[in-house]
Amino acid sequence: MKKLWGGRFTQTAEEWVEEFGASIPFDQELVEEDIKGSLAHVAMLGKCGILLEGDVQKIKQGLQLLEQKALNNELSFSVSEEDIHLNIEKMLIEEIGPVGGKLHTGRSRNDQVATDMHLYLQKNVNEIILLICEFQAALVTQAEHHIEAIIPGYTHLQRAQPISFAHHLMAYFWMLERDKTRYKESLKRINQSPLGAGALAGTTFPIDREYSASLLGFNSIYENSIDAVSDRDFIVEFLSNSSMLMMHLSRLCEEMILWSSQEFQFIEIDDRFATGSSIMPQKKNPDMAELIRGKTGRVYGNLFGLLTVLKGTPLAYNKDMQEDKEGMFDTVKTVIGSLQIFTGMIASMVINKNQMSAATKQDFSNATELADYLASKGLPFREAHEIVGKLVLTCIDREFYLLDLPFNEYKNACHLFEEDIFDYLDPYTAVNRRNSVGGTGFREVENAILQAKLRLEKK
Template sequence: MRLWGGRFEGGPADALTRLSVSVHFDWRLVPYDLLASRAHARVLHRAGLLTEDELGRMIGALDDLERACKAGEFRPTVADEDVHTALERGLLERLGTLGGKLRAGRSRNDQVATDLRLYLRDHVRHIVSRLVELETALMSQAEQHAETAAPGMTHLQHAQPVSFGHQLLAHVHAFARDIERLRDWDRRAAVSPLGSGALAGSSLPLDPQAVARELGFDSAAPNSMDAVADRDFAAEFLFDAAMIGMHLSRLGEEIVLWASQEFRWIEMDDAYSTGSSIMPQKKNPDVAELARGKSGRLIGNLMSLLTTLKGLPLTYNRDLQEDKEPVFDSVDTLLLVLPAVAGLVATMRVNTAKLESSAPDGFALATDLAELLVRRGVPFREAHEAVGHLVVWCQVNDKDFDELTDEELVKVSPHFTPDSREVLSVPGALAARKAHGGTAPDRVRDQLVALRETVDGQAAWASGN
């Protein structure tokens, strides 16, 4: 049942067969291969290469083959080299010699390039749907905590108070960019290779543009050699997947920290936590840790395919068999991780009291004090230095800003008058940062309004609307 072999006197060695076989992983392309086969049958009919009766029997056999594949009644065998070989066998079993007519004008080279594009364009929308669920969970938490003050950090050190909702929405913006990259990717992936044959097109009167339209592509490939050699769409998808993984990893790392005894910012729901086999008291953030860990797979898949592609001459080379497993693994990984992280975020309980009590720790209002002096005409360089001296004085004397007397303020610098305390308030510090993009609760609510519109549009795209 090999799709080649006419010029060979003997069969391949067992070692070659084992090396060449791909049907154990490319079987998932069945629905896409059959979809493309129906379109190809119709173009053969329009070209006068199939009669009306032959076309009807061909479509009926392809439909029956798809039903049998879904039901598990038709499966690949050890003799099937790949998904294309297996499905042609199924077609021949149903149609006899008529089934062999479908191969006219196409090659496994343009078939697999088409199948993989169809598969990815379909599954990218599933991934976007799962990303929307995560965005929605983050926005729901952010809405509840627009006015909850939290320690904003740089270098993992207390820096300035921020709205916890603002911090949660920072992750939404990152995932929203991921979705926009995938939508932009889809525009470039919407090019059909079918009709390119092995590399040079076909002398048969086919219509690649009609096939492209039937399969939901925007156009047919303008260059047959590029069409069968191009795996930019796969590599670009893997880059987008790696970026999603990186963003999941950053969110996962923050959740690990937030759930620790040292932070105690959140309590994870039991449904999204695990325990220890030896320590009864443990409640572990495994979902967040696995999200962090899976990013290594996603980044590795990108590196794997890029390394495979980097030295290939035009056009098709068997090396390209290595394109599918990293793509399939990245799709599977994202569809596995995203629902779990969305569930973790949606069900976590935020320790508002802990967040707000620690928001001013580490002299986090120092910048507000320096900016007050700037508003009074003091050059920022001098204001920065004066507040730095005040911090050192407080550390030496084991005091915080709100414990200083009027005399102690003036003693450190004449710039610090008693009314300087007007900015030493966490709610005031949040409200003051009201410029576009700032952490003021009103700006957080503005973000939520804009993001809901963005996410609604992303959800509509994922559903095909």
């Protein structure tokens, strides 16, 4: 079969070589973007008088017909046409005749594919931003209902201090807020148009790149034609931002897996996001959380894969850069799916407040309250720290907790202790007293939730 670029060639590649080099098995994902870019390009060619209006209208009608067929999943792609661009061009020529070949005037597949990927990320990054907002809203709702639910806070996975469960959830809200900001910031680079840069050197035709850019919803154009066709920074940035997001999701996955275990029993994950065992009837496995945790490595791999592809490629376009798409497609699918799953998991999880509260009374996470108590009475904190450490050791030796220690033991340890110490040791009181800005005190958590709601209203 004759190639659209085959004039210079006397032989054709064997079928297996064509299959190895073809990108159509995966870049057909760009069909809508490719047609959208072509519609803008032909409109620009008509505006600039490069194509006759009759030809422009015929090409537009043909592209719109292909666009509808694409929406109806009625297009059939061929490996022999290599990629999405040549497939669409060949289909267009079959629909409207040789005039369809005029569509490629003033552009190259190099600027065409770059345009397609900018459009693809423009659409999907905006969707991801909306999904992050939905996930944040689910976190805020759960937090609002559990401000006074007390949970052990951990450092080194050892119980550290009691905190509000809402405060813990809201930590993830602010992580996601940073993720959202990064995606929004990246749109400045995504919303640039490479269309009209040609293969690398521009074109002799009097095109209007700003006009086609405006039709596609881009804010600006690339200033350098070589940079326009060789730049994949915007994809690397997307993969980097997505890796950061998935890292945050993975951390919450790990906590939900722990919290739902028999050892913790702090939460129960909804049946829709869990599975059973083929051999152990009692099992309820947090599979979706585990799967998202695992998919994080997949997204990291896509980032490092593209960085490795790009690190040794000279300017401008090289066939290596065909490897920029599959990781991008896969990351978009993974991030969107993970956010949708997580929103459902958070919104539907059941919180076991009694189990959480009981856990805070069976540890020494209130020890800092003792040290702060003594420091507030004028004792240097380091001395207070040592006194409390010895009291903790006494409790460990006797196999009970600080709230169980008789008052005379406190008085013997330090004359500054008064009987109000037991109020300070209560986990609920300990949490509620921490009202420094950004702290776990209930008043501060309520304020943080209010601020979060205001952020979500602005989106």
